[in-house]
Amino acid sequence: MAALEKIPDKKETVIDAHNISKVYNADTVPVHAVNNVHLHLLKGEFTALVGPSGSGKTTLLNLIGGLDKPDSGQIYINGVDITRLSSGRLIDFRLQNIGFVFQSFNLIPVLTARENVEFIMLLQGKGSSVRDRRVKQLFGQIQMENKLDSRPAQLSGGQQQRVAVARALASKPKFVLADEPTANLDSQSASNLLDIMLKLNREEGMTFLFSTHDQRVIDRARRVIRLVDGRIVSDTAAVSTAHTQ
Amino acid sequence: MILLMAWRNIWRNKLRSLVIVLSIALGLFAGIAVLGLYKGMMKSRVRDVIDAEQGHLQIHEPGFKKDEEPKFILSDGQMLFNTINKLPQVKAASPRSVTNGMLATASGSAGVRINGIIPELEYRTSQLKAKITDGQPFDANRRNQVMIGKKLALKMKLKTGSKLVLTFTDSTGNLVSGAFRVAAIYQSNNTPLDERNVYVRIADLDNLLNIPGAFHEIAVLLKNDEEVVSVQTLLQRRFPGYQIENWREISPETDLLIKTTNQYSYIIMVIIMFALAFGIVNTMLMAILERTREIGMMVALGTTRIRVFFLILTETIFITVAGAPAGILAGWIVVGYFNKSGLNIAGMGKEMMSSFGFGTMVYPEFPGDKLPGILLIVIGTAIISSLFPAIKALRLRPAAALMR
Incomplete structure (x- = not known):
């Protein structure tokens, strides 16, 4: 009897979080940064996490990204409960599965743009030919082929964030978490960055989950999750001109 | 990549790094200067023991x-x-x-070791003639002449031409005395030996000891220091009935002094590096506190803690070792200069130096043989200094570090 082949799920689950909570200052004045949140994200989604300051966006992203541990609940990434992983295994899990883009770029200042992107692949133990190919491809996608050897200090904020996106994608992660990626950018740079992210989402099916305050970014998201006081108060598919095109 | 990052990281704050690099260089220079001085003093002491006191070998x-x-x-x-x-x-x-006896003058007496010598042979073996500061070497036409050390001369108020009486037991156990006249006063780098040793002609002493034509000791000076053991072994094989000793065995205190000084040399280096370690720890801690966010980001992206530890360790080793070549070069130049011109340390107390058998003119020698040990101490310092900052970096929680 022929073995049953797994039918590829067009809507493969990437993130599945159940009842996750995070409380700061539990012993003094408890602050429920994330309160009993359920979140389900499918492959290829382009999701904005919105809400006022202190609503728990960054904490939720940190929990999903395995940068912090929830006080309760489970977070499954591609079927793996990351809340049960040891600190060492979690680091490796992040390296192989999650791409990060931070608000203030956070490139390694002593490395060139190319080296920043290569760094992740070196951690993964990839050979130089693989790295070279990927670097060429990514810098083509972010349209910065002429800035390969520039140090972060020699790049504009928008360029640095584009390199950060390339770095996040270098490891071929399952999804990318971006914490306020456009917060420090002017409107033109923010728009360019979003174009690149959307292009990657469309062409490579890369899943993006990003927090933002920026209405222009929210307008272009396919799904918008609103957080208030650590709770999800709405989860809607936004009407986006970018997607309807 | 970690090595590249570590090297570039130390130059992020050039002034701060240069200060620590300079401190290491100065510390190493000071250490090398002290070790070079010690080595020069020890070498000079050994040369005195061999060339001016004991010879390479003695046979009894x-x-x-x-x-x-x-x-x-x-x-x-x-x-x-x-x-x-x-x-x-x-x-x-x-x-x-050789015999031990009493030196007596009108003003007092002192215990001495009386050495009966053949002047021409002794002058070549122990440079006795070169040590004469007052008077003339033994006159072949005069009998019962004695050569005494300056310290003893001062103590016994003796001058050249003064008379003294040496009293000792002869080979049969009878007490004998002989009157001698001071022909010369000598001075070596070793005051205690000067105070104790007097020299007379072997014929004069043998006559009193009643051992005509005989002697108790042969002092041997070799052409090459490295041949001591081989010649000693050769002689011991050919003449098994004699006690044949090398200078280390004859003068164990010198051997002990060299070994102790070697240990002290390393202790001095460790103390210098220990003091510098605080500066290194401080610098590295500042560097890490400034980069808290960056380190948190690296861990967030998937850099293992062992890699972060290795990065901090490498940075500390780089910043520490970067000062080493300059320190070693400066030490080599300065020690080399004084090796040629000599360093007069009479200011430290000529009497005191001489009482320990050291001359006041020192020719420091670059301690090349100790360089591997010195570098090990430097690298050890770097590793120990890196531990605290590295552990501090390892304790960073990426989420908290990224918030800073």
Whole structure:
């Protein structure tokens, strides 16, 4: 009897979080940064996490990204409960599965743009030919082929964030978490960055989950999750001109 | 990539890194200067022991060294001396009659070791003639002349031409005395030896000891220091009935001094580096506190803690070792300069130096043999200094670090 082949799920689950909570200052004045949140994200989604300051966006992203541990609940990434992983295994899990883009770029200042992107692949133990190919491809996608050897200090904020996106994608992660990626950018740079992210989402099916305050970014998201006081108060598919095109 | 990052990281704050690099260089320079001075002093001391005091080898009858009794003359001494003198490795050899006795003058007395010598041979073996500061070497036409050390001369108020009486027991145990006149006063780098040793002609002493033509000791000076053990072994094989000792065995205190000084040298380096370690720890801690967010980001992206630890360790080693070549070069230049011109340390107290057997003119020598040990201490310092900052970096929680 022929073995049953797994039918590829067009809507493969990437993130599945159940009842996750995070409380700061539990012993003094408890602050429920994330309160009993359920979140389900499918492959290829382009999701904005919105809400006022202190609503728990960054904490939720940190929990999903395995940068912090929830006080309760489970977070499954591609079927793996990351809340049960040891600190060492979690680091490796992040390296192989999650791409990060931070608000203030956070490139390694002593490395060139190319080296920043290569760094992740070196951690993964990839050979130089693989790295070279990927670097060429990514810098083509972010349209910065002429800035390969520039140090972060020699790049504009928008360029640095584009390199950060390339770095996040270098490891071929399952999804990318971006914490306020456009917060420090002017409107033109923010728009360019979003174009690149959307292009990657469309062409490579890369899943993006990003927090933002920026209405222009929210307008272009396919799904918008609103957080208030650590709770999800709405989860809607936004009407986006970018997607309807 | 970690090595590249570590190297570039240390130059992020050039002034701060240069200060620590300079401190390491200065510390190493100071250490090398001290070690070079020690090495020069020790070498000079060893040269004095070999060239001006004991010779490379000494040969005695087995019972002689215990109480230095005059009856223990070297049997077949002349044959032994002739054989030794013909060895190609031998530069000079000097037979000596030796006894312990009392030196008396009108003003007092002192215990002395009386060395009966053949002047021409002794001058070549122990440079006695070169040490004369007052008077003339032994006159071949005069009998019962004595050469005394400056310290003893001062103590006994003796001058050249002064008379003194030496009293001791002869080979048969009878008390004998002889009147001698001071021909010369000598001074070496070793005051205690100057105070204790007097020199007379071997014929004069043998006559009083009643051992005509015999002697107790042969001091041997070799052409090459490295041949001591081989010549000693050769002689011991050919003349198994004699006690043949090398300078380390004759002067164990010098050997001990060298070994102790070697240990002290490393202790001095460790103390210098220990003091510098605080500066290194401080610098690295500042560097890490400034980069808290960056380190948190690296861990967030998937850099293992062991890699972060290795990065901090490498940075610390780089910043520490970067100062080493400059320190070593400066040490080499300065020590090399004084090796040629000499360093007069009379200011430290000529008397004090001399009482320990050291001269006041030191020719420091670059401690190349200790360089691997020094570098190990430097690298050890770097590793130890990196531990605290590295552990601090390892304790960073990426989420908290990224918030800063």
